[in-house]
Amino acid sequence: MTAQTSKGGRAWIFGDDVDTDVLAPGLYMKGSMEELAAHCLETVDPAFASGARAGDVVVAGSNFGIGSSREQAAQVLTILGIKAVVAKSFGGIFYRNALNFGLLAVVSSADVTVGPDDRVVVDGEAGKISNLTTGDSWDCEPVPPHLLEMISAGGLVPWLERRLAQTNPGKETGIK
């Protein structure tokens, strides 16, 4: 199974320093994940949470996901169907959480120019971002195959679930 390529989705554009409080507002942290997702990024783009569709891509500037270590900041994006986030740089903990929750996060130093209605594809394996609407493409840092496998499985826990089922069918043991 390969999911290193997002199938192409609408681009949602954000600037620099989108923090974890904007992604997963503290005010809604006590509610369900779905409720939290419904408020994701609402202070910067009120249309985002309701408008995002499966396969869509977030294109942002520097420091995407800076702030706290809350895993929910990455999780809400996957709940909304976001397939990939392209940014100039990421908050380090957010970057870990994103991949661990099956969200393809790629770093690109290029000026990725997309319009709000453009269709975008991110190929994590090749390290390429393509604007299908304009035909432009840019390089991004590739993601190694085993991590792409984890991302395509839906994240670390589902990936381990699959790996354990293959390695030790029916046995309760760690992978040695």
Add this chain to the structure above:
Amino acid sequence: MAGRTLAEKIIAKAAGQASVTAGEIVTCRVDLAMMHDSGGPRRVAPILERLGAKVWDTDRVVVVTDHYVPAVDAESARILDTTRKWVAANGVSNFHDMQGICHVVLQENGHLSPGMFVVGGDSHSPSGGAVGCFMFGVGATDMAGVLVTGETWIRVPGTIKINWTGELADGISAKDMMLAACARLGMGGGDYQVVEYAGDTISALPMPERLTLCNMAAELGAQTGIIAADEKTADYVRAAGGDPGDYASWQGDDDADYLAVHEFKATELTPQVAAPHSPANSSGVENHTGQNIHQAYIGACTGAKLEDLKMAARVLEGRTVASNVRLLIAPASTRTTAEAAADGTLATLTAAGAILMPSGCGACAGYGAGVLSENETCIASTARNFKGRMGPVNSNVYLASPYTVAAAAVAGHIADPRKYLAGDGE
């Protein structure tokens, strides 16, 4: 090819590669995983259960209870009970139950040695860098992955060097050094990279002070902090029952690429105080002198090791805590308490009127005894003073060294510790 940083060398070894480059993503074997009662078993057990998986190597897991000890209510008692039962059920032999704060207990018991690749379920896990480990903090999902596979992936960080040169004046400590660094570089200055401390000031520091430096790399927003091992490190590890191994080989190359090098002069450093609500809000004590306080707290992994208690004792010797202030002291570990009892430090503290508390995180994270009331102000030797961390959102915490906290306790308001040290006969 440019040389390698210390962090790159440790990561390469853990990844089983000849070398790694900053920005590259690699999978590493984990030498040790540390969890505490708050973020540990109660959070990872449900994930392991879902996976039907067991711990990959019970000898490579250390569990510490420190955040909720001793239990203050039914909930904290339940959290501790969950931790103990999980440890027993999973056959984890390295269990330090109520023996002190995880970052201190880990080093005191010789669990860490130079060159190790270690993960910890706590944001101050960079503390491990004091003995030349690459140790960083992870969340519950990451930790569960480590517990099942013994591995974790990492995007190799770059290294920012912080050079300290010159001799620290009397009354100045590692806490002052870090508050000054937070003020200059800001809380994002570490950029989730590695902060490596070097220079003759660092070489002269005792190991517990180095722990404070690496611990507070978290306050700079770094992934971790690290100090290359030297003979002091090796002696410390041996005395703690560990094996320093080939410690001298764990050094960065002279021609390694650093993202930035920041120079600090120890001789110019004065006692620092961080005003609410950020460690980056630091400046010289003279800017805060006279500030009223209700409580002085000497506690936490950064501020209540034996060295810290001795600093406080030098200020408190022959003096008494002001009547308008309460001074709470929670030694960082039970071993610290025992050593401070044996060498007379505790007697000095209690004679001055300090209230002795159990070892643990206590009031630092606002979970344990010693929290503040509405609108109260505390000066603490802890690492963080975020809004509401030690009590209600309208309570205030100033951060400072144990010297400065003790001086404030005696004066009844924030005061310069140096005037109390001048005549202490040392």
